[in-house]
Amino acid sequence: xxxxxxxxxxxxxxxxxxxxxxxxxxxFRELFRRNAGVAKSVALRVxxxxxxxxxxxxxxxxxxxxxxxxxxxxxxxxxxxxxTMVHARAVDLVRREQAQRRRTEEAAAxxxxxxxxxxxxxxxxxxxxxxxxxxxxxxxxxxxQRQVIExxxxxxxxxxxxxxxxxxxxxxxxxxxxxAMRKLRTVLVETER
Amino acid sequence: xxxxxEVEELLALEALGGLExxxxxxxxxxLVEHGPDCEECPDLRDEFADTAAMLGAALAPNSVSDDLEDxxxxxALRRAPASSHVGRVAGDxxxxxxxxxxxxxxxxxxxxxxxxxxxVGALGGxxxxxxxxxxxxxxxxxxxxxxxxxxxxxxxxxxxAVAPDGTSGYVLGSGLAAPPSGKxxxxxxxxxxxxxxxGCVVPTNGQVVLPVTxxxxxxxxxxxxxESNACPRVPTTSPVMxxxx
Numbered sequence: 001x002x003x004x005x006x007x008x009x010x011x012x013x014x015x016x017x018x019x020x021x022x023x024x025x026x027x028f029r030e031l032f033r034r035n036a037g038v039a040k041s042v043a044l045r046v047x048x049x050x051x052x053x054x055x056x057x058x059x060x061x062x063x064x065x066x067x068x069x070x071x072x073x074x075x076x077x078x079x080x081x082x083x084t085m086v087h088a089r090a091v092d093l094v095r096r097e098q099a100q101r102r103r104t105e106e107a108a109a110x111x112x113x114x115x116x117x118x119x120x121x122x123x124x125x126x127x128x129x130x131x132x133x134x135x136x137x138x139x140x141x142x143x144x145q146r147q148v149i150e151x152x153x154x155x156x157x158x159x160x161x162x163x164x165x166x167x168x169x170x171x172x173x174x175x176x177x178x179x180a181m182r183k184l185r186t187v188l189v190e191t192e193r
Numbered sequence: 194x195x196x197x198x199e200v201e202e203l204l205a206l207e208a209l210g211g212l213e214x215x216x217x218x219x220x221x222x223x224l225v226e227h228g229p230d231c232e233e234c235p236d237l238r239d240e241f242a243d244t245a246a247m248l249g250a251a252l253a254p255n256s257v258s259d260d261l262e263d264x265x266x267x268x269a270l271r272r273a274p275a276s277s278h279v280g281r282v283a284g285d286x287x288x289x290x291x292x293x294x295x296x297x298x299x300x301x302x303x304x305x306x307x308x309x310x311x312x313v314g315a316l317g318g319x320x321x322x323x324x325x326x327x328x329x330x331x332x333x334x335x336x337x338x339x340x341x342x343x344x345x346x347x348x349x350x351x352x353x354a355v356a357p358d359g360t361s362g363y364v365l366g367s368g369l370a371a372p373p374s375g376k377x378x379x380x381x382x383x384x385x386x387x388x389x390x391x392g393c394v395v396p397t398n399g400q401v402v403l404p405v406t407x408x409x410x411x412x413x414x415x416x417x418x419x420e421s422n423a424c425p426r427v428p429t430t431s432p433v434m435x436x437x438x
Contacts (some may be wrong), residue, residue, distance in 0.1 A: 025266045032262050037254025044255055046210070054258055058265045065269040067370045075239045080246035084208075087249060091210035092342055134251035152209035153248055159211040173211075174202050181205040185244040 011035070011078035019068040032061055035079050039086045046090035046156035056093055060086030087153070094156040137187040145180035148173055197233050199223065204234075207350075208241035214338040218352040221365035222327050222402075229398035238368075327402060330354065330363055337409075341366075341417065341434040349399060351417065353436050359410030364394070366401035372419050379420040380405065381428060382412035382438075391415075393424035412438050 011034065017027035036057055043053035043060075063085045064071075071081050138146055147166060151157040159177070163170045203220040206212045212220065227234050330336065335357035343349065349369035355362040364380055372378055372395060380391040380403070389412075391405040409415075416432035 025270050028269055029262065029266050032265055036257050036262065036265075038250060038252060040255040040257050041252040042249035045249075045252070050258075053255075054261050057257065058261065058268065061265050062269055066272070070370060072239065076243040076246060077250075079250055080243055083246040083249045084242045087210060087245070089343075096342070130247075131251040131253075134248055138248075149209065149248070152206075152211040153245055156210055158213050159206055159216070160213060162211065174206060177209055177211060178202045178205045181208065181241055181244055184248075185240055188244060188247050 007034075008077040008079065012073070015064075015068055015071060015078050018065065028061075028065055031064070031078070031082075035082055036061070038079070039083060042083050042087050043090040045154045046087065047094045052093045052097075053090065056086050056090035059089045063089075091156045095158065133188060133191045137184050137191070140187055141180050141183060145176045145183070148176045149180050149184070152177065195227055195231065195233070197237065200227070200234060201237055204237050204241050207238070208245040210245075214340045214352065217340055217350060218331060218338045218354050218365055221350065221352055221367050221400075222331060224367045225327070225365065225400050225402045229400065326404075327363060327365075330356070333357060339415070339436045339438060341415070341436040343434050349396075351401070351434055351436075353405075353409075353415050353438075355409045355438075360408065361404070361406045362409060364391070364401060364403040364405055366396060367399055369396040369399045369401060371396060371399075375422055376419050377422050377424060378417050378433075379424055379428065381416045381418065381432075382407045382409060383414050383416060384408070384412045388416070388428055390424070390426060393420065393422075409438060414438055 011031060014027040014031045014034075018031070022028050039057045039060060040053050043056035044050065047053045047056065060082055064082055071078060075081075076084070138149065141149065148162055151162045151165060152159070157165065159170060159173050162168075163173045166173070168176075200220070200223045203212065203216055203223065206216065207220060224234055331354055333356065337355040337357075337359075339353045339355065341351035341353065343351075349366060351364060351366040351369070353362055353364055369378075377393045377395050378401075379393045381388040382391060383389075389407060391407055392403060394401050394403045415436040415438060416428075417434040418428045418430045418432050420429060
């Protein structure tokens with residue numbers, strides 16, 4: 001069992017306690033402590049706002065609290081499930097802002113760089129290998145597809161915003177997003193095995 | 194076997210956060226059209242969501258505000274987890290814990306202040322999605338697509354598609370949690386401080402396709418609340434989804 005698997009096992013145990021009823025919020029609090037930091041990183045990349053990022057984090061955790069039974073045991077890790085919810089909330093929040101165009105222009109000029117695991121040696125032990133896998137997976141993409149992923153996932157830019165930022169037809173953006181996701185899925189899933 | 198090419202493309206965009214209202218509606222239609230028995234749709238959705246989340250999981254953690262943990266736990270404890278306190282209204286209590294946006298605040302105020310309600314009559318719950326009526330409707334020129342924004346941690350996605358004349362539409366949803374036992378979702382339009390019921394609905398396998406009629410052109414927002422199965426004429430809880438018209 002890998003470190004990540006062990007960590008997920010702990011998260012699953014905590015989620016199970018939330019599902020069963022967690023009157024003092026003890027298990028929920030531990031889930032928060034274990035995952036809020038990375039959840040905020042995701043939200044912060046999208047919103048570029050500390051306040052909005054923490055709002056997204058809080059709403060993501062409340063979504064988990066409200067419907068813990070929606071976690072599918074057969075699929076993602078608890079952390080990834082949580083990050084999916086936090087990312088979606090961050091995108092919702094940022095879309096409501098009128099600064100989308102400005103953000104798009106800024107984002108187009110600033111390629112995303114995943115944090116070097118060496119920058120944060122106190123992070124969980126699993127992180128370096130996980131980050132390395134993701135970096136390798138992103139590096140395996142053609143530049144044109146990687147740009148789409150960076151703008152959409154890490155910057156919260158909509159499909160139209162990406163098309164405008166990159167000067168591409170919308171259909172091209174969509175097809176690049178799909179091709180990139182197919183490849184990422186293949187590479188990352190294989191890496192996990 | 195159904196063709197999933199376009200669904201796959203839309204699900205990839207959804208996972209990346211790039212989906213926009215028009216395509217959101219198209220995806221909801223596809224998912225409903227494929228139905229709860231389609232094995233490929235949920236698999237694709239989960240796989241793409243998981244793939245996207247793997248990108249985020251590799252980021253180095255950021256520090257959170259000192260009080261965020263306590264605020265989040267307190268907000269959670271003001272409501273019960275759905276699994277252990279079935280029957281409690283989902284919108285109760287915790288809305289003050291999250292700074293509401295102006296739009297949501299307006300909707301909350303509108304509902305809270307509502308005294309007069311002109312009900313147009315509940316439409317009778319979930320209607321299985323016939324392919325042609327929905328597709329024909331969405332294929333009209335000038336259909337307005339308005340996404341709902343979830344509040345208070347409500348999951349899933351919902352879209353309101355309004356006919357060009359502003360008097361009819363469809364509410365399309367996917368990935369929605371079932372309401373607590375004995376409860377239903379109720380949809381409203383709100384003009385000023387006056388809410389009007391559009392009907393009650395319970396998702397089937399997270400999906401909803403509900404034809405609605407109302408004065409959408411005049412309404413300020415559409416909202417969804419959790420209500421008793423009686424489908425009351427007046428909203429009794431805060432909205433869990435809001436769409437600004």
